[in-house]
Amino acid sequence: MSNLNANYERILEVLRKISKEQLLTYQRRKPKMSDLELITLSLTAEFMGVDSENDLFRNLPASFLAKIERSVYNRRRRNLVPHLEIIRLKLASFFNDFEDYFIIHSMPLEVCKLARSSRSRICKKDIYSAPNKGYCASQNSSYYGYKLHAICSVNGVFQSIDLCPAPVHDIHYLKNIKTQISDFTLIGDRRYLSAEVQLNLFETCNIKLNTPMRNNQNNYKKQPYIFRKKRKRTETLFSQLCDQFMIRRNYAKSFHGFKIRILSKITALTTIQYINTFIFDRNINNIKISII
Template sequence: MKITNKDEFYFKPVKTKLSDIELISLVILAEFKSIDPEHQLFRELKDTALENKIERSVYNRRKRKRFPYLEEIRLKMTEKFNEFKNYFVVDSMPLEVCKLSRSSRSKICKEQDHARPNKGYCASQNLHFYGYKLHAVCSIDGVFQSFDLSPASVHDIHYLKDIKDQMTDRVILGDKGYLSQNVQIDLFDQANIELETPKRKNQKDYQPQFYQFKKYRKRIETLFSQLCDQFKIRRNYAKSFDGFRARVLAKITTLTTIQYLNKFVFNRNNNNLKINLI
């Protein structure tokens, strides 16, 4: 089952030994095998057919430039899963770029003023950190629909302003961090999105949230745990923001690829990620 028929995504004056689709396949393979350092990846490519097809510095540069095409492939797989889904879950997780004690002298990801990391706080983990937040929406079956990165100090609720441009006619489940009557009304009026969040006990007309919704909300927390455990998403080797976001996208795309192969090729439970694909 082909996801794309393209081998190259744009014209290049000189034909490369490694095509774009082969490069993306190599990126996904490296993430699946949890090979984060590129030095280690190229050690493993030694004495294989790929050894002389690309240099490490060229690999890194091409990987960053293929960001939009990697996202295009991920969205095609996501559409297969989520086209007829009505219930989704929204949440965020912290992504450090360095330890808080080093933040004042760190130069990581500071080349673009609009995308500079900063200090933030994660209430669920009682954690002060320096870096970014990963905001994401997934289906209740555990497939990421969309995601975004913001500086750590940005409140979760601001991500909901982008969701209305990406989805319509859906129910989105969030935790208490997304409580906002104005945002709920805006989402419903603009995109017919119903935002379901648990109420605080001191709120008027308090009622416990429907038990099944609580269960659905845990799905995205499991996905975040899998990204941290198997895909090492919190381990950062990038020095630029373009490199950082390319690494995050590669890990999420790899997770989606495994789910896609499980469901549509091997007929397995799509969330069994720690398995051999061959």
């Protein structure tokens, strides 16, 4: 935790350029730690690999502990989720506003081991958001939890993200993106292969969906090499989320808490990408690097 203050100040410097200090309108009195400072503390912890609130508050400097206690931090952090997503999109807009090519991909997010799924109470408070059993073809294994869907630029900056139960097929996510973005080429793998969906995306929002064809299809054509190469960008990005940001490690007990953790980790990643590009002028995806 020796560099927490320095990392915190760097991230706060970035967020102050794109957002105001107080984000919630219903606060009756001015808190000692502003909303933006609270979000900054959350992102700093994610960047430094501290994903346990117990561990974070056990090692926080006295200057932070004098401003906020853990229960208040947790409650306010939950209330700030919509504003955290707005901040993520603002950071992403610096990279993606003029992009013509995006990549779509998904990854499994396990909430507990499959053997414990029948007796686990994690995220089961609300039936509509309860986790379920699913199968990951790339890992050739079953799991219990959710599926993270993401659309990112060819440079590796997340544009759109969503969570769904594990059994839901990937192609259903394409129905949700029509109201979010338009006028670009979307590169995916065979999971998104559908002539009907491809035509619908093009007619409704001018999205050209490009996926590999099956070998036994009529008029088979191999997907261009540049598209196949760029698809690997998302796999590297997900690996970085698993490695440094430990996105598959879950301490949440509710779906809302689980969602906050996922969003915080992705926002922290986008913030570091911004710092790499616009402050240090270095490789955007050098994530394991000092930002001081």
